[in-house]
Amino acid sequence: MDVTDAMISHKKRLIQDVVKLQNTIHQKNRAIKILEKELWKKCKHVWVRVNDGDDLCSKQCSRCGVYCLASLYT
Numbered sequence: 001m002d003v004t005d006a007m008i009s010h011k012k013r014l015i016q017d018v019v020k021l022q023n024t025i026h027q028k029n030r031a032i033k034i035l036e037k038e039l040w041k042k043c044k045h046v047w048v049r050v051n052d053g054d055d056l057c058s059k060q061c062s063r064c065g066v067y068c069l070a071s072l073y074t
């Protein structure tokens with residue numbers, strides 16, 4: 001195996017790692033969404049104003065982090 005073959009193999013392993021990590025991120029984001037739907041119903045929200053550039057929702061719960069916009073969670 002020459003140097004180029006080794007580089008190509010290394011690149012393929014890195015791409016496989018990226019795919020695995022992207023899958024992990026996707027699964028964890030899905031778990032967060034499921035949790036947020038439950039928190040939307042169950043948390044005693046403490047709404048605070050936020051200014052994060054998102055015009056859709058200007059309030060966020062300081063306890064659980066959901067935004068004050070039911071359509072995101074129902």
Ligand SMILES: [Zn+2]
Pocket residue numbers: 039043044045046061062063064065066
């Ligand atoms: Zn809350």
